[in-house]
Amino acid sequence: MVLGTGADFVTPPPARPRPEQFTREELAVDPVDAVPLVLGSVLRSETPQGPVSVRVVEVEAYRGADDPASHCYRGRTRRNQVMFGPAGHLYVYFVYGMHFCANIVCLTDGVPGALLVRGGEVVEGVELARSRRPASRRDTDLASGPARLTTALGLTASHDGTDLTDPGSPVRLLRGDTVAPDQVRRGPRVGVATAMEVPWRFWEAGSPAVSPYRRGGRRRVIAAPPPTRD
Numbered sequence: 001m002v003l004g005t006g007a008d009f010v011t012p013p014p015a016r017p018r019p020e021q022f023t024r025e026e027l028a029v030d031p032v033d034a035v036p037l038v039l040g041s042v043l044r045s046e047t048p049q050g051p052v053s054v055r056v057v058e059v060e061a062y063r064g065a066d067d068p069a070s071h072c073y074r075g076r077t078r079r080n081q082v083m084f085g086p087a088g089h090l091y092v093y094f095v096y097g098m099h100f101c102a103n104i105v106c107l108t109d110g111v112p113g114a115l116l117v118r119g120g121e122v123v124e125g126v127e128l129a130r131s132r133r134p135a136s137r138r139d140t141d142l143a144s145g146p147a148r149l150t151t152a153l154g155l156t157a158s159h160d161g162t163d164l165t166d167p168g169s170p171v172r173l174l175r176g177d178t179v180a181p182d183q184v185r186r187g188p189r190v191g192v193a194t195a196m197e198v199p200w201r202f203w204e205a206g207s208p209a210v211s212p213y214r215r216g217g218r219r220r221v222i223a224a225p226p227p228t229r230d
Contacts, residue, residue: 022173024165028087031061031106031113035202038104038115040179042123043164045153045171050128052153054143055176057207058119060189061200062103064112069192072112085109088165088173092155099147102155104164104173118190118201119144121209122152129153140208148211179204190214 022041027034044053064072064083071080071093082091083105091103091114107113120143122129129142129152136142143149150156155171164173183205188197191214203210 020174021167022088022165022175024086024088027104027106027165027173028085028108029106031063031115032200034104034106034115035059035061035184036178036181038117038173039184039202039204040176042174042176043102043117043120043153043171044124044174045155045159047154047170049154050125052125052129053123053174054120054149054153055123056117056120057179058117058201058203058210059104060116060118061202062114062116063107067195067198069189069195069198070112076112080112082161083112083114085111088163090155090159090162090164090171092150092157092160092162094157095147100150100155100157101146102150102153102159116146117149118146119203119207119209119211120149121207138208142209144209145211187213188215 022037026037038056038059041056042053043056044051062070064070067073072083076084079093082089083103085105085107086109087106089105091105092100095101101116103114103116105114122139122142126139132151132154133142133148143152159171162171163169164171184202185205186199186202188199189201196215
């Protein structure tokens, strides 16, 4: 009788579970290619008042020098430097003199790209979100728009540059229920002054937390090129 070698009887190691939190490498892709990852993910913010988590149901993709609607179209500035990477950081900016907007930085270090988080469903900390958004008539309105979302999460300029992939970060991007491809819709971006016909706004069909569409300016449309792929 021929005996097998010890290797024949070695039990394979158990598969390592995927981390709850997204990694920087996963997000270091073209913003359009990151949409399937981010739609359905959970953006969780921890503040002294408590945690609030929002399930992302709507995003908009922006790039750099090839995207006239992007903050980075004309190059790096003190305001937009976080959008130049590395991936996995939060780019927060102030708009209209009254609101903050939050973006998830994508692509590789030095190449600008991000997903603006436009809408979400509050799945944790509803009472705290309500206290921050007392004008909301329904819970589905608490984060149904980029400014509403940052208010519900308690995000301000102090969160600009926060590392969403750091387990100890006050704001983290976590895995959630993936949105099925046949439930993803796309269309023109909202409220931009140029390149407004580029269909880089993506949302989950049927979610009541998707923000209303508002067309932007009427300047000449400059179509952005297709997303880059490795």
